[in-house]
Amino acid sequence: MSNTSNEPRLRVERVCKRFGATVALDDVHLELAAGQVLAIVGENGAGKSTLMKILSGALPPDAGRMQLDGESYAPRDPAEGRRAGVAMIYQELSLAPHLSVAENITLGSEPRMGPLLRRGEQRRRAVAALRRLGSDFIDPATPVGKLPPAQRQLVEIARSIIAGCRVLVLDEPTSSLGQADVARLFELIRSLRASGVSVLYISHFLEEVREIADRYVVLRDGRNAGAGDARTATAEKIVALMVGREIRDLYPRSPRVPGDVVLAVDSIVGRRSPQFASLELRRGEVFGVAGIVGAGRTELLRTIFGLDPIRSGQVRVAGFVGPASPARRWAQGVGLVSEDRKAEGLAAGLSIADNITLAGRARLGPLGLVTQRGQDRACAPWIERLPIRCRSARQRVVDLSGGNQQKVAIARLLHADAAVLLLDEPTRGIDVGSKAEIYRLIDQLAIGDPTTGRAPRAVLMVSSYLPGLLGICDRIAVMCRGRLGPARPAAECSEHSLVLEATGTT
Numbered sequence: 095m096s097n098t099s100n101e102p103r104l105r106v107e108r109v110c111k112r113f114g115a116t117v118a119l120d121d122v123h124l125e126l127a128a129g130q131v132l133a134i135v136g137e138n139g140a141g142k143s144t145l146m147k148i149l150s151g152a153l154p155p156d157a158g159r160m161q162l163d164g165e166s167y168a169p170r171d172p173a174e175g176r177r178a179g180v181a182m183i184y185q186e187l188s189l190a191p192h193l194s195v196a197e198n199i200t201l202g203s204e205p206r207m208g209p210l211l212r213r214g215e216q217r218r219r220a221v222a223a224l225r226r227l228g229s230d231f232i233d234p235a236t237p238v239g240k241l242p243p244a245q246r247q248l249v250e251i252a253r254s255i256i257a258g259c260r261v262l263v264l265d266e267p268t269s270s271l272g273q274a275d276v277a278r279l280f281e282l283i284r285s286l287r288a289s290g291v292s293v294l295y296i297s298h299f300l301e302e303v304r305e306i307a308d309r310y311v312v313l314r315d316g317r318n319a320g321a322g323d324a325r326t327a328t329a330e331k332i333v334a335l336m337v338g339r340e341i342r343d344l345y346p347r348s349p350r351v352p353g354d355v356v357l358a359v360d361s362i363v364g365r366r367s368p369q370f371a372s373l374e375l376r377r378g379e380v381f382g383v384a385g386i387v388g389a390g391r392t393e394l395l396r397t398i399f400g401l402d403p404i405r406s407g408q409v410r411v412a413g414f415v416g417p418a419s420p421a422r423r424w425a426q427g428v429g430l431v432s433e434d435r436k437a438e439g440l441a442a443g444l445s446i447a448d449n450i451t452l453a454g455r456a457r458l459g460p461l462g463l464v465t466q467r468g469q470d471r472a473c474a475p476w477i478e479r480l481p482i483r484c485r486s487a488r489q490r491v492v493d494l495s496g497g498n499q500q501k502v503a504i505a506r507l508l509h510a511d512a513a514v515l516l517l518d519e520p521t522r523g524i525d526v527g528s529k530a531e532i533y534r535l536i537d538q539l540a541i542g543d544p545t546t547g548r549a550p551r552a553v554l555m556v557s558s559y560l561p562g563l564l565g566i567c568d569r570i571a572v573m574c575r576g577r578l579g580p581a582r583p584a585a586e587c588s589e590h591s592l593v594l595e596a597t598g599t600t
Contacts, residue, residue, distance in 0.1 A: 101164050103128040103292045104149075104180075104261050109158030111144050111316075118144040120316045122158070126261065131283060131293040133307035133324055135300070137336055137525035139495050141316040142296055146263055149294070150182040151175035162260070173202070181254030185266040185523075187246055191239030196220035198238050199253045223252040227282055243387075244275035251282070255291075262286065263294040268302060269523055272386035272558070273593055280306050298525055300329045301561070312336055337527045344530050345565025346537040352568065353377035356552045357428070357514050359398060362407030367393040369576035372407075375514065378550035380540050381581065382567035384560060385596045390576040391556040392433055395516045398554075399423050399430045411514065424453055429512030431503045433519040433556075435496075439503045442492040446484055447473045449491050449502050453510040476505040480535060497528025504535065515539065517555045521562060533566050540568075560589045574598050 104126040111119040119141045126132045136142050147153040149160070151169030160167040162178060169175035172182065189198050196217050197204075205215040220234040229248045238246055247267065254262055264283075268276045283293055283306055295307055303310055307324035312335040320335035333344075357375040362368060367390030375381050385391045396402040398409055400420045408415055411426045418426070432438035440449055447469040470487045477487060480501040484494060491502055500520060507515055520536070521529045542550035557563050563570055564584055571581040572595040579595060 102126060102161075103130070103163060104167075104294075105161040106145075106149070107159050107161075109145070109148060109155045109160070111148065111153065111156050118316050119148075119155075122313065122316070122318055124311050124318075124321075126292050126294060128260075128292055129287050129290045130309070131287055131295055131307045133295045133297065133303040133310040134313065135297065135303060135310055135332060135336060136313035136319070137495075137497075137527050139315075140313040140336070140525075142313055143265075144316075145313070146182060146265060146294075146296065149175070149180060149261075149263060151180075152182075176254070176257055176259075179258055179260035180263070181257065181259040181261070182263045183247070183250050183254065183265065183267065185269055187250050189238050189246055189250055192237060194235050194237055195224075195232055195241070195249050196234035198249055199223055199234075199256055201253065203257060219256055220252070223256045224248070226255060227252055228285065229282075244271050244278070247271075247279070248282070259291060261292045261294065263296070265296045266298065266523065267295070268297065268299065272388065274386065274597065276302070298523070298529075299559075300332055300526065303332070304329070314338060333526050336525070344526075344533065345562065346534050347566065348537050348541045350378050350380075350540050350550070350568060352379040353550065356412060357398070357554065358410040360408050360410070362397060362409060363405045364390075364393055364397045365403050365405060367576040368397065368573070368578060371573075371578035373554075373571060373578065373581060375552045375554050377513070377552045378540055378542070379569070380536060380553045380555060380567045382563040382570040382584065383554070383556045383573060383578070384558075384563055384570055384592045385573035387558065389573040389596065391573050392518055393576075394573065394578065395430060395518050395554070395556060399428060399516055401430075424510060424512075427511065427513040428516065429453065429507030429510055429514070430516040431500070431507065431518060431520060433522065435499055435503060440491050440499060442499075443490060445488045445490055446477070446482065446494075446502055447487040450476060450487075450505045450509050453506050472509065473505070476508060480505055480531070495524075495528070497524035497531070500524055500528070500532060501535075504532075508539075513549070513551055515551055515553045517553060519557055520555060521557065521559060529562070533562065536566055560592055563592075564589065572596050 102125040109122045151172045199220040205212040310324045311321045312319040359373045400418045450473045473487045482501045539551040567584045569581040572579045
């Protein structure tokens with residue numbers, strides 16, 4: 095059915111969803127016009143994921159109704175939703191890495207003549223879809239698993255386009271992209287909008303929402319909390335709607351007095367990256383490392399922590415010089431929070447207490463004598479201080495929101511009494527309220543606590559979120575093509591200057 099000028103492309107009315115006693119969505123409504131970009135924002139647990147699953151057909155609503163171009167829309171599964179014209183691009187892409195680009199784009203709609211696959215027509219359709227997206231530089235014969243993340247995302251969008259997508263839902267589409275890839279994605283979204291495709295854009299990055307979206311809808315605790323024009327709204331207004339209160343001082347910076355050097359990196363070269371890096375980190379300092387995806391920032395932290403080998407150069411922690419294993423680094427008071435919480439950062443199937451005490455069980459007594467009660471008692475101060483929102487210390491980490499999972503990862507370092515914290519993307523994929531709490535915690539760690547006698551910690555933080563680096567760090571250095579540049583006071587840096595240095599254009 096064709097869309098009329100005054101009829102929304104997608105209408106959601108009074109949608110509700112419960113999971114037992116938990117109310118995930120309560121009387122939610124929204125309207126999306128043809129050729130419009132509508133941002134859905136909210137904290138973790140606000141109901142965004144549940145709403146998107148209902149839109150895609152992965153979950154049925156308990157009440158309410160949906161319309162697509164004026165007709166009833168009630169998909170029984172994602173395949174039916176996709177056939178109707180609603181395509182969902184999740185943060186974790188659903189591609190077959192062993193299949194070619196062309197095979198992925200036409201997956202489920204392969205051109206056939208009887209039982210035979212028409213390879214030539216398959217390639218032609220794939221090329222046409224990629225060309226429409228301005229991405230015909232991607233070879234249709236390449237296995238998807240060999241493509242970088244930004245190109246894999248384009249392949250999945252192309253698959254949606256070839257299926258006749260009318261509504262494209264993008265869930266945190268820039269979380270793994272560098273600045274250049276984000277710019278290309280935004281150009282693609284603008285092109286799709288101009289061609290009449292409607293886009294639902296889910297993101298924690300409010301700067302992106304204000305740049306690419308026409309309107310925004312805020313969800314809080316499963317209900318509509320507000321809506322408006324994305325281009326005229328201030329970030330402060332959107333945040334206030336998200337959390338139900340104003341967040342002041344998103345980037346706290348208490349007076350800090352840097353002390354002795356606790357970590358010195360001298361001309362290190364890794365197996366593949368870093369190609370060269372030198373830095374000094376002082377107690378009571380937050381040192382930021384900026385750079386685009388693939389610049390070698392993560393490898394720098396892994397090399398310092400002993401996960402990746404050093405080919406040349408040296409790392410000095412306090413009085414110790416030389417390469418070391420992760421176990422030795424823990425013993426020296428160095429802790430790492432990995433960028434990949436699911437694969438490396440946490441034991442998701444274990445409890446909060448198990449995760450927090452993994453690196454510091456010796457502090458609880460002999461291994462055979464560690465009890466659940468002892469673990470819970472040791473974890474209670476961290477759960478309260480950070481604060482970690484949970485039912486109890488026995489709750490599984492996998493059941494927590496992203497922001498609370500990140501707090502558990504940091505709590506493990508604090509329980510182990512790490513003096514040097516290596517934080518790799520500590521606020522990636524978490525909502526604004528949780529970001530504010532993580533930044534406040536980092537600030538508190540850097541200044542210490544005279545009332546309890548806790549000394550200031552030293553923090554080395556890698557982040558792609560430049561406003562966060564500029565707001566929380568004392569000094570910032572930029573990695574470009576595996577090489578770490580000189581550190582400068584954060585007050586002398588800007589987003590513009592950091593991007594120029596990160597892209598090698600200075």
